[in-house]
Amino acid sequence: MIVCIAEKPSVAKDIAKVLGANISKNGYMEGNGYQVTWTFGHLCELKEPHEYNQQWKYWSLGSLPMIPPRFGIRLKQDKGVEHQFQVITSLIKNADSIINCGDAGQEGELIQRWVMQLAGTRCPVQRLWISSLTEEAIREGFQNLKDQSQYQSLYEAGLMRAIGDWTLGMNATRLYTLKYRNNDASQRTNQVLSIGRVQTPTLALIVRRQQEIENFVPTTYWVLTTVYRDTVFNVVMEEEEKDDEKGEKTVKSEQNKTKEKTPKGFRTREEGEAILDKIRNLPFVVKKIEKKKGKEAPPRLFDLTSLQVECNKKFGFSADQTLQLVQSLYEKKVSTYPRVDTTFLPDDVYPKCGQIMNGLKEYFHLMDRIKGQKLRKDKKFFDNSKVTDHHAIIPTGQPIATLSEMEKKVFDLIARRFIGIFYPDCLFDTTTITSEVGDIAFRATGKHITDPAWKVLWNNSTATEENPSTDKNQEEKILPEFVKGESGPHTPDLAEKQTTPPKPYTEATLLRAMETAGKMVEDEELRDALKENGIGRPSTRAAIIETLFRRRYIRKERTSLWATPTGVELIGIIKEELLKSAELTGIWERKLRLIEQKQYDAHQFLAELKQMVTDVVMEVMRDNSNRHVSIAEEVTKKSKKK
Numbered sequence: 171m172i173v174c175i176a177e178k179p180s181v182a183k184d185i186a187k188v189l190g191a192n193i194s195k196n197g198y199m200e201g202n203g204y205q206v207t208w209t210f211g212h213l214c215e216l217k218e219p220h221e222y223n224q225q226w227k228y229w230s231l232g233s234l235p236m237i238p239p240r241f242g243i244r245l246k247q248d249k250g251v252e253h254q255f256q257v258i259t260s261l262i263k264n265a266d267s268i269i270n271c272g273d274a275g276q277e278g279e280l281i282q283r284w285v286m287q288l289a290g291t292r293c294p295v296q297r298l299w300i301s302s303l304t305e306e307a308i309r310e311g312f313q314n315l316k317d318q319s320q321y322q323s324l325y326e327a328g329l330m331r332a333i334g335d336w337t338l339g340m341n342a343t344r345l346y347t348l349k350y351r352n353n354d355a356s357q358r359t360n361q362v363l364s365i366g367r368v369q370t371p372t373l374a375l376i377v378r379r380q381q382e383i384e385n386f387v388p389t390t391y392w393v394l395t396t397v398y399r400d401t402v403f404n405v406v407m408e409e410e411e412k413d414d415e416k417g418e419k420t421v422k423s424e425q426n427k428t429k430e431k432t433p434k435g436f437r438t439r440e441e442g443e444a445i446l447d448k449i450r451n452l453p454f455v456v457k458k459i460e461k462k463k464g465k466e467a468p469p470r471l472f473d474l475t476s477l478q479v480e481c482n483k484k485f486g487f488s489a490d491q492t493l494q495l496v497q498s499l500y501e502k503k504v505s506t507y508p509r510v511d512t513t514f515l516p517d518d519v520y521p522k523c524g525q526i527m528n529g530l531k532e533y534f535h536l537m538d539r540i541k542g543q544k545l546r547k548d549k550k551f552f553d554n555s556k557v558t559d560h561h562a563i564i565p566t567g568q569p570i571a572t573l574s575e576m577e578k579k580v581f582d583l584i585a586r587r588f589i590g591i592f593y594p595d596c597l598f599d600t601t602t603i604t605s606e607v608g609d610i611a612f613r614a615t616g617k618h619i620t621d622p623a624w625k626v627l628w629n630n631s632t633a634t635e636e637n638p639s640t641d642k643n644q645e646e647k648i649l650p651e652f653v654k655g656e657s658g659p660h661t662p663d664l665a666e667k668q669t670t671p672p673k674p675y676t677e678a679t680l681l682r683a684m685e686t687a688g689k690m691v692e693d694e695e696l697r698d699a700l701k702e703n704g705i706g707r708p709s710t711r712a713a714i715i716e717t718l719f720r721r722r723y724i725r726k727e728r729t730s731l732w733a734t735p736t737g738v739e740l741i742g743i744i745k746e747e748l749l750k751s752a753e754l755t756g757i758w759e760r761k762l763r764l765i766e767q768k769q770y771d772a773h774q775f776l777a778e779l780k781q782m783v784t785d786v787v788m789e790v791m792r793d794n795s796n797r798h799v800s801i802a803e804e805v806t807k808k809s810k811k812k
Contacts, residue, residue, distance in 0.1 A: 173267075173269070175268065177281060178209075179210065184303050186199035188312070189204045197254055205265075207254075207261055209272075210250075211281065215246055216242070217238075218244075229344050231348050231791065235341045241336070243288060262293075267293050269315065270286070273509070275509050276707070277328060280329060297321050298315060299559075302500070326772040329772070330762060330775050334775075337783050342786060345365075349790055349793070351798065366717070367755060367758070368684075369714055370741075372718065373750075375752055377738050377741040380674065380732060380733050380738070382672050386671035389669045390667070391666075391667055393664070394446060394662065394663070404612060445610060455605060456603060456605050456652050457654070465597050466595060467550055472562060472584060472587055473563065474510055475681050476513065478678070480678075486729065489677050489711060490716050502577075505566060506563055506564050507560050511707070512558070512561060514562055516557045520547055526564070529566070530585055533585055536626070551591040564588045593623050594621070598617055598620060599617070600616070607660065617648075618648050674731060677729075684706055685701055686703075687704055703759065705756050706759070707759075718737070736800065745793075746789055761775055
C-alpha cells in the first residue's frame with residue numbers, strides 16, 4: 171500500500187479523487203492501492219525547555235543560555251492532533267512506500283518530515299511537488315515524483331529556521347523579561363518581554379520611523395514658479411542643471427536612492443524675492459523644445475508580498491487577510507501556490523498560458539487587443555534564472571463561480587496582472603519646454619499617452635501601486651503647442667513651503683521594508699537584489715505583524731501603524747544590534763536561503779547561532795543600569811514565535 175500524506179484534509183480529498191482513493195475511512199481515504207491521509211498544519215513542534223533539562227522549567231538568569239546538546243520534537247498537546255497522528259502512524263507502519271504531499275515549500279517540508287520522523291518511518295519516501303491543485307497539475311506531479319533526498323537541503327533550512335527561532339526567542343525573552351521587567355512585585359506575575367528573531371527587528375523599524383516623525387523639525391523653503399500661456403513653469407535650480415549635464419545614467423541612479431530628496435527651492439525668502447524682483451518685468455522666452463518617445467512595460471506578476479501590498483493599498487486588507495484569501499484561491503484551484511517570493515515564470519509555463527487565458531471567460535472582454543495573436547513572451551516576465559521552487563502567482567484557468575466577494579477582488583488583481591503581461595508596452599510622448607526670463611531658466615514637462623495598451627485593463631479599476639492613476643486626464647499633462655523663440659508676458663510667484671516628516675508605516679509599506687531589510691526603494695530590479703537579505707519569509711511576514719498586534723507592541727490608527735509605549739520602551743532598552751537590526755537579521759535570513767540552495771552548511775549556521783545567543787546573554791548580564799519596561803497588558807507567555 172502506498173500512503174500519501176497531505177497537509178490539509180481538503181488537499182487530501184483533491185489528491186484522493188485523482189488517485190481513485192474514494193473510500194472514506196477514519197482519518198484517511200483509501201482505494202486503488204493508495205491510502206491518502208493528512209495533517210492539519212503543524213502536528214509537531216520543538217520540545218519545551220524543561221523537556222531537555224528539568225531545571226529549565228523555572229525562569230532564572232542563572233540557567234541562561236539554554237542550548238540543548240541535541241534538539242528534539244514532540245507532538246502538540248491536542249486531542250485532535252493526537253488522534254490524527256495515531257491514524258498516520260498506523261498507516262505508516264504497514265506502508266510499502268510513502269509520498270510526501272505537503273505544501274511545496276520550506277515550511278511544508280518541515281511539517282511533514284517531523285510527522286514522519288516521530289511516526290518512525292522506515293520505508294522509502296517520495297516527494298510530490300506541485301504549484302497548483304488542478305487535476306492536471308496533480309496528475310503531472312504524480313508522474314514526476316522525486317526521491318525525498320533531493321529535498322534534504324530544503325528540510326535543513328526549515329529545521330535551522332525553527333531552531334534559530336527557538337534558541338533566540340526562548341533565551342532572549344527570558345533574559346529581557348528577568349532583567350528588565352517592572353520591579354513592582356505585585357505586577358510581575360504575567361509580565362513577559364517577548365523577543366523574536368524577526369518580530370523584534372520589525373518592531374524596531376516601526377519605532378524608528380515613529381521617532382523620526384516625532385523628532386522631525388520642518389525646514390522652510392521658497393519655490394519660484396511663473397505662469398505663461400496658462401502653463402506653470404518651475405525655476406531650474408543649479409542642482410538640476412548639474413544632473414542634466416551628468417546625463418540619463420546618473421538620473422536613473424538617483425531614482426534608486428532610498429532616502430528622501432532635498433526639496434528644490436530657495437533656502438531664504440530674500441534669495442527668492444531677489445530673483446522674483448529681477449524677472450518680474452522681463453519677457454518670457456521659449457528657448458528649447460524637446461520631444462521624446464517613451465514606453466512603459468506592463469506591471470510584473472505578483473509574488474505574495476506584492477499581492478499583500480496591493481490588497482492593503484487598494485482594499486485595506488491586512489497582510490494576514492490577503493494570505494488567507496489567496497490560500498483559499500489556491501485550495502479552490504483557481505490560482506497557483508501563493509507563498510512565493512518571485513514575480514517571474516519559467517519558460518515551461520509559457521506553452522500553457524493560452525489554455526489558461528481561454529479559461530478566463532469572465533475576462534474575454536479585456537483580451538480584444540491580443541486576440542488572434544501569438545502571446546508575447548518577454549524576459550521581464552519569463553526567466554528561468556529568477557525561478558527556483560515556485561513561480562509567480564497566476565490564475566489556473568479553472569472556473570471561478572464559487573468565490574466570495576473578497577476572494578473575487580484578490581482574484582481580479584491576479585487575473586488582470588496575468589493578462590497584462592501579454593499586452594504591448596504603453597507608449598507616450600514626453601515634451602520638455604525650457605525657457606528663460608532674463609538669465610533665469612524655467613522648465614515645464616508634459617506627457618501624452620499615444621497608446622495606452624495594457625493600461626486599458628485598469629480603465630474600470632481604482633488606482634493601484636503600479637498604476638497610480640487610471641484616469642487618463644490625471645495621468646497625462648498635455649502642454650499647449652509652443653514655438654522656439656516665442657515670447658510674451660508671464661506671472662511669476664514665490665510660494666513658501668515646508669518639508670514634511672516621513673510617513674508612518676502602513677502594512678503595505680512595512681511589508682516592503684521587511685522584504686528589503688528596511689531599505690525603501692521603488693526600483694523593481696534593486697528590490698529584487700535586496701530580497702536576498704529580507705527579514706522573514708513571504709509566508710510568515712503577515713503572522714509577524716499579527717504577533718506584534720497581539721503582544722500590544724503596535725497599534726493601528728486608520729491605516730497607519732504606531733508603536734505602543736511598551737514597544738518603544740522595549741526597543742529603547744535593547745542595545746544589542748543583532749536583536750533589532752533589520753539588516754543584520756536579513757544577513758541571517760540569507761544564510762538560511764543559502765542552506766536551502768546547498769551553498770551554506772547547516773552545522774556552521776547552528777554553531778554561529780549558539781555563539782551569537784551566548785554573546786547576547788553575556789552582554790545583557792553585564793548591564794548594571796536600573797532600566798525597566800512597563801507592560802500594560804501581556805497576552806501570552808509563549809515566546810518561541812518568531
